[in-house]
Amino acid sequence: MAHTLSRRQFLQGCSAAIAAMAGARLTRYAVSAQSSTADMLVVIFLRGGWDALNVVPPRDGDDRGLYEVARPDIAIPASSLLPLDDRFGLHPALAPLHDLYQDGKMAVVHAVGLDFDTRSHFDAMEYVELGTPGHKGTQSGWITRHLQSTPSGSSGLIPAISTSEQPTSLLGFPANVNMYSPSDISLWDNGLAAEQKQALRQMYASDTPLASVGQRTLDAMQAVQPLVDVDYQPSNGAVYNDDELSQQLKTVAQMIKLDAGLQVAAVDFGGWDTHEYENDGPDGYLADLLGALGDGLANFYLDLDSGYTDRLSIVIMSEFGRRLVQNESSGTDHGHGSVMLALGGGVNGGQVFGQWPGLSNDQLYDHADLAVTTDYRQVLRELIANRLDNPNTDAVFPGFDAPPLGIFQS
Template sequence: MSKIDRRDFLKGCGVAAIAAGSSSRAFAYVAPPDIGPAAATNDTLVIVFLRGAMDGLSLLPPGASSPYRADYVAARSNTIIPVSGTGAALPLNGTTWALHPRASKLRDLYNQNRLAFIVGAGQAQPIPVIRSHFDAQANLEFGFGGGTGNNVGWLTRHLISGGLPAVVPLPATSFGSITSSSLLGSSDAITMASASDYRLDGFHWSWDDVDQDVPGLVGAVSRMNSLWNGNATLLESAGVETLASLDLLRPINFGLYHATNNPGGYQPTGGANYTNQYNQGFCDQLRNIAQIIKLNLGMRIATIDLGSWDTHVGQGNPTQSYDWFGNMVSSLSDGLSAFYTDLASSGAGNLMNKTSVIVVSEFGRRVQENADSGTDHGYGNVMLALGGSVNGGQVYGSIPGLGTAQLYQGTDVAVTTDYRRIISEALIRRMANPNIYYVFPGYSGYTPMGVFQGPDLPPVGYDQIFAHGFEGPG
């Protein structure tokens, strides 16, 4: 039997406690040795996941002049977005599509050519179509077009192959109660529900103490560092990296500025207002991401969720006094608008020129509404791209139509744009990572759609991912 001494036991307990407290993953993906990294940019990519399957036809309904309008009206009554009168959709310049009336701030960004929509987007190789939230979300985050994936997230493969510098203080952050599956397998990502809570301060009254009058009295937070004094094992490395993240973020005041109660708090710039009555947590997390970007901590990736889009019953519409879907749209619109305004008006310049936001959901909803004034699980959906380097003011992609004969399997919006195509363009043009066929195993035939600005690099493919394994903590 192997001998376990007291110090190793304490280290093991400590890293387990920290991993639990910070939602850190206790294993790391081993990169294939034949990957030749590119030289990464210092852009930040923010992935917003609308969990629950957002109804794209309610966020972006056919406008009054759309050839799809008649079929849309025939399929919907209790969930319809009107084009005139109370709750009328907002026309989008240069297109026959319209926008939900509660998304007026998104339309402002669209009119500034900073926001783009992609219709008919989704998982392009589902055999059969995945209609389970759990399976579809996991499959999308593992980076597969359909079928089944593995337990390595596509963002992890990007971090491995993206050519980041050897030392980056904070490469990736996952905002939520658990780590986003797209970052599964990464030892570079930290997870937090709130940046202000990412600390270990509840241990003891003497946690931070350093008493000059008592030799040797050092607070526990400092003592923790001595438990991990090397990088010989994954356990050592995980402990060092976790404590480094804690040390980096603990001194930062992530609370909102208040002249009396929190004068050292964060002050959004440009008049950005992160207040939203329906989902304040989502807006607060976007504010935290903006603050971290401004602090220049090297964050390249951030993930954030906005859930509760599973509208089988009582989906609502903007003509009703209570509109569940509209409340969700309000949260999305207000949050993204504040985020853009805040970073675009930073004292360090327009940081949105180096920040790209991609909004995605696992699948869309059925075209025909159900008997419970809601919509059931569908297929094709709408993606959003936001940023100073986005060719916005356009709706990209197309769908065959909304008539029964034009729908996928006679019920759903068809997928005509693989979601990986949009993300691949962001990785190549904004992050300078051409290794998209490694990031997205099984994907091929990439061509840019023109959503993002930036130089093109020849896409590179690797087939070594399954030839290399994982290394556990022990």
């Protein structure tokens, strides 16, 4: 299953570099990627295992009763939930997303996740992001395999970025660029950067793999340069807060608008390992996190609702959900089934997808956690086929097949 950058891809990158060197406009790199009709994908990974049962709790019925009994100190009151349908509500801190849900721009998938026996953060993240549950030796992430197998290719100037560290989902994709902010993609300047870049152009002018990546690096710096040390002005009055997530989303928005061939952005948002005091007081810990998520995402969406959202897909996922029963510290321990959110112009929003397994003891995974009734790959597979225009989903998730749930318009 090893995927490495092929000689052909190197040559593609190289010929684009030659064209740029010959005086063509820099955006020539991006042309092939931009001319496709595929969505740009933003994957937000919530590290730590978010508490799906408090993000999208049951509103009514037997399961509501079971939920309240299991979580006497931390259950979200039914009266404060933002209704999603007859069965479920959304945590009130996600109010900005509830608006998008009602507009049909956001869908919820419940009881979704990694269908593999582990409650380890590291194992679960590894399996989810490699896309090969049970196999740690896989040498590429699922996003990497999408970019390598998509018919329109991934030879744009900056086809993928990650805004914290390179996630495992992008393992083995050399063209990925790590950037928390655009200034990360620049030569540290001792005052001689211009002269040094000129020397580098001369030294990296051959067609060896090393030389062509040197050219690509110089081109990427050149492309991102207009964004460095410039106050970004979001569209539609959107405001990016100063928190970790919003700042990353701001970078993604800038890169999307830059038109440099971006196909995928991977964003990490940590802090979801709520083992204690998760709902402490009205501004509880989980509410804080969800507030940052909802506000950041809603503003990001608003900013890009300036001609970009028709070709934008956003998915929010985590490595697992948490235990039904609260623990002795008014928190929750590692669980199993989780919730995924999907946003974008091509999402059949306003619905909760997935088969609800129920919360009675015999319906729980290991008699403890929300069960997984939808493999997370089923969601991503549909997204890749319908929105990213990549029919080669078997290359992305080898040996996995499942029918679409109808979350994404084709």
